Amino acid sequence: MNREKVIFAFFIVLALTLNVGFVVGNVDDPAHHDVIELFLAIVVSLICTVLKFGDRSHLGALMLATSLVADLQLFAGAFVWGYVQYISEVGMTSGAMVSVVSFSVGAVAANLISVVLLVVETVMIRR
Amino acid sequence: MNTLLYILLRRLRMPLLVLIGVYAVSTLGLVLIPGQDSEGNLWRMDFFHAFYFVSFMGSTIGFGEVPYEFTDAQRMWTLFCIYSTVLAWLYGIGATLAIVQDPSFIRLLRTRRFSSQVRGMKDPFYLICGYGTTGREVVHGLEHRGIRSVVIDREQSRIDLLETDELVLPGLGLCGDASVPEILDLAGLQHKECLGVLALTNDDSANLSIAIASKLLFPRRLVISRSENDITTANMASFGTDLIINPFRQFADYLGLAVSSPHRHLVYDWLMHPHHRPLSSVYKHATGRWILCGYGRFGRALSEVLSDDETHLTLIDINPDNLTGIEDAVLGVGTESVTLQEARVEEAVGIVAGTANDADNLSIIMTARELNPKLTTVVRQNQSANDLIFSHSKADFVMQPGQIIATRILAHIRTPLLREFLDLLYSRDEVWAHTLMNRLVQVVGDDPLDSRNYTLDPQSAPAIVRVLEAGNTVSLRTLMKSPHDRTQVMSCFPLLLKREGRHIVMPGELEQLALGDKILFCGRAGALSEQSWALENESTLNYLLTGEDSNPNPILRLIRKRYG
Numbered sequence: 077m078n079r080e081k082v083i084f085a086f087f088i089v090l091a092l093t094l095n096v097g098f099v100v101g102n103v104d105d106p107a108h109h110d111v112i113e114l115f116l117a118i119v120v121s122l123i124c125t126v127l128k129f130g131d132r133s134h135l136g137a138l139m140l141a142t143s144l145v146a147d148l149q150l151f152a153g154a155f156v157w158g159y160v161q162y163i164s165e166v167g168m169t170s171g172a173m174v175s176v177v178s179f180s181v182g183a184v185a186a187n188l189i190s191v192v193l194l195v196v197e198t199v200m201i202r203r
Numbered sequence: 204m205n206t207l208l209y210i211l212l213r214r215l216r217m218p219l220l221v222l223i224g225v226y227a228v229s230t231l232g233l234v235l236i237p238g239q240d241s242e243g244n245l246w247r248m249d250f251f252h253a254f255y256f257v258s259f260m261g262s263t264i265g266f267g268e269v270p271y272e273f274t275d276a277q278r279m280w281t282l283f284c285i286y287s288t289v290l291a292w293l294y295g296i297g298a299t300l301a302i303v304q305d306p307s308f309i310r311l312l313r314t315r316r317f318s319s320q321v322r323g324m325k326d327p328f329y330l331i332c333g334y335g336t337t338g339r340e341v342v343h344g345l346e347h348r349g350i351r352s353v354v355i356d357r358e359q360s361r362i363d364l365l366e367t368d369e370l371v372l373p374g375l376g377l378c379g380d381a382s383v384p385e386i387l388d389l390a391g392l393q394h395k396e397c398l399g400v401l402a403l404t405n406d407d408s409a410n411l412s413i414a415i416a417s418k419l420l421f422p423r424r425l426v427i428s429r430s431e432n433d434i435t436t437a438n439m440a441s442f443g444t445d446l447i448i449n450p451f452r453q454f455a456d457y458l459g460l461a462v463s464s465p466h467r468h469l470v471y472d473w474l475m476h477p478h479h480r481p482l483s484s485v486y487k488h489a490t491g492r493w494i495l496c497g498y499g500r501f502g503r504a505l506s507e508v509l510s511d512d513e514t515h516l517t518l519i520d521i522n523p524d525n526l527t528g529i530e531d532a533v534l535g536v537g538t539e540s541v542t543l544q545e546a547r548v549e550e551a552v553g554i555v556a557g558t559a560n561d562a563d564n565l566s567i568i569m570t571a572r573e574l575n576p577k578l579t580t581v582v583r584q585n586q587s588a589n590d591l592i593f594s595h596s597k598a599d600f601v602m603q604p605g606q607i608i609a610t611r612i613l614a615h616i617r618t619p620l621l622r623e624f625l626d627l628l629y630s631r632d633e634v635w636a637h638t639l640m641n642r643l644v645q646v647v648g649d650d651p652l653d654s655r656n657y658t659l660d661p662q663s664a665p666a667i668v669r670v671l672e673a674g675n676t677v678s679l680r681t682l683m684k685s686p687h688d689r690t691q692v693m694s695c696f697p698l699l700l701k702r703e704g705r706h707i708v709m710p711g712e713l714e715q716l717a718l719g720d721k722i723l724f725c726g727r728a729g730a731l732s733e734q735s736w737a738l739e740n741e742s743t744l745n746y747l748l749t750g751e752d753s754n755p756n757p758i759l760r761l762i763r764k765r766y767g
Contacts, residue, residue: 111249111250112231112234115227115230115231115234115250116227116231119223119227122223123220123223123224126216126219126220126223127216127220129209129212129213129215129216129219130209130210130212130213130214130216132206132209154250158250158251161249161251162251
């Protein structure tokens with residue numbers, strides 16, 4: 077067992093689970109979507125990105141790309157949240173919530189690809 | 204993506220993780236710890252404000268407590284945040300600086316800059332492997348003629364030397380092993396402006412692999428290589444290396460020529476160096492016994508050239524292994540008068556100080572001259588940095604192996620026919636050389652002597668080719684007439700005519716030219732540059748041939764018709 081591999085896989089799967097945890101619920105109901113969960117999803121996603129740095133293989137490049145996509149989607153979601161809550165005077169509406177959650181769903185897709193690639197890599201090595 | 208960014212990112216992985224972690228924990232802590240608003244109600248910081256606070260706290264520790272004054276619990280947490288963020292930043296910046304100063308990273312940076320500079324080369328250049336004495340001379344010689352060089356050397360100090368040499372056309376240098384094809388490729392082996400590859404390292408196998416790589420990729424590209432043993436030389440010749448130079452052999456030939464046939468040597472010297480020695484420097488060759496100090500690789504090559512029926516050699520060497528089986532040999536360096544007296548310096552006609560140590564060589568000739576003032580002295584100079592001392596040594600010949608080889612390479616690059624002529628020179632006798640020498644003196648006197656070769660093909664001599672194709676004849680004499688006044692003969696004359704693989708040495712002036720001829724001319728530099736008029740300009744050639752100035756310019760023709 078390789079400790080580094082465990083940490084790597086741990087963070088990639090955690091990114092997906094946190095992300096899914098945030099997304100699950102009625103898409104337009106702010107009560108179903110916890111802001112701390114979004115924060116943790118962003119942090120873990122960033123950690124995943126850094127962990128994927130420096131792998132020059134084709135698979136590594138693909139993994140880095142999915143991570144960057146997830147970061148971008150989550151940032152967009154977080155930005156929308158911050159904008160409606162503090163900058164526009166309206167406060168959180170169901171429409172804004174839908175937009176935040178849909179950005180995060182995109183991140184879920186990216187993280188899912190990441191996990192699939194991780195599994196593929198593992199299978200290839202264990203061949 | 205490029206390697207550099209990958210390496211930077213991989214090395215910075217840990218600092219980045221630490222930074223993200225510290226920021227996340229700090230932000231989360233501020234969100235979770237309850238605070239109070241200005242009226243004392245319970246208030247929780249949201250992520251937006253928490254991240255804002257952590258961001259400016261991490262970088263400046265300023266701005267105060269926003270949006271409301273902190274509670275003691277929040278302040279305690281902030282204390283923790285301050286120290287952890289500062290440490291995280293210090294770690295991150297320190298790691299970045301360490302990477303930037305890392306020698307392997309610097310080397311990578313240098314290589315990248317070098318390869319992008321080579322790729323951007325717009326002018327023709329030579330790829331030179333090895334920046335020793337010879338390499339340096341060649342680079343300077345090429346620079347003098349306006350050709351740039353790309354240099355590879357195994358030692359960084361030599362590359363630094365290239366950068367500090369203050370060339371007008373700065374050469375590009377890379378520290379690396381030139382025998383690795385990847386490095387050669389970086390240095391522009393496949394560049395379309397690369398004119399030729401010069402393998403001048405002191406490692407035969409490296410030279411061999413450089414020559415092979417170049418000849419495999421571009422069979423027609425010029426390859427000049429240095430080789431120290433006959434097996435490598437034969438190997439290089441087998442795949443068509445254009446010029447193979449054995450430094451010891453080459454130097455011995457040159458020195459041997461100087462000792463045994465001064466006039467041939469003078470011809471050689473005049474043709475090779477634009478600024479030549481005056482004619483008065485020819486000494487009367489005395490037959491007799493020579494003393495040779497230093498019997499290593501160079502000494503052995505020299506003794507092969509020198510020993511004939513007339514010349515007898517006495518050898519001096521410090522290493523007894525070198526002298527086994529030789530009759531007339533003395534053990535020692537030769538710097539002490541005892542050793543020289545043992546070698547009977549009083550009866551010798553000349554001495555060659557040919558050790559690998561410059562100070563020893565100078566000492567040998569000084570001691571020898573004291574013992575026998577009539578001695579002809581030949582001294583070998585190894586380091587070009589010692590120029591000053593050697594020029595005042597009053598030796599009859601100062602010979603610098605690196606420079607002699609460099610001159611030969613430069614002559615080959617500039618005028619390939621000159622090398623063929625010099626090879627032919629070895630088969631001629633002294634009387635012939637003396638005659639040639641007299642003619643050279645008549646033509647140029649003590650001015651610089653230049654040489655040029657021409658090929659009669661449509662690219663380099665369009666005018667002559669057109670006249671020849673029209674069925675007319677052109678003699679060599681035409682090329683020697685002045686384009687300003689055909690009754691005047693310019694100070695130059697042909698040395699060699701090469702026709703269908705045959706050499707005609709010193710062709711007559713009435714020799715008829717034919718298509719594809721290669722001609723070697725020598726003379727004053729000014730005269731040689733006037734020659735291109737006859738080769739390229741049809742009306743000038745017509746004037747030289749017939750005396751009629753058929754100027755194609757209609758206005759000029761009109762004026763001439765009216766007033767001429």
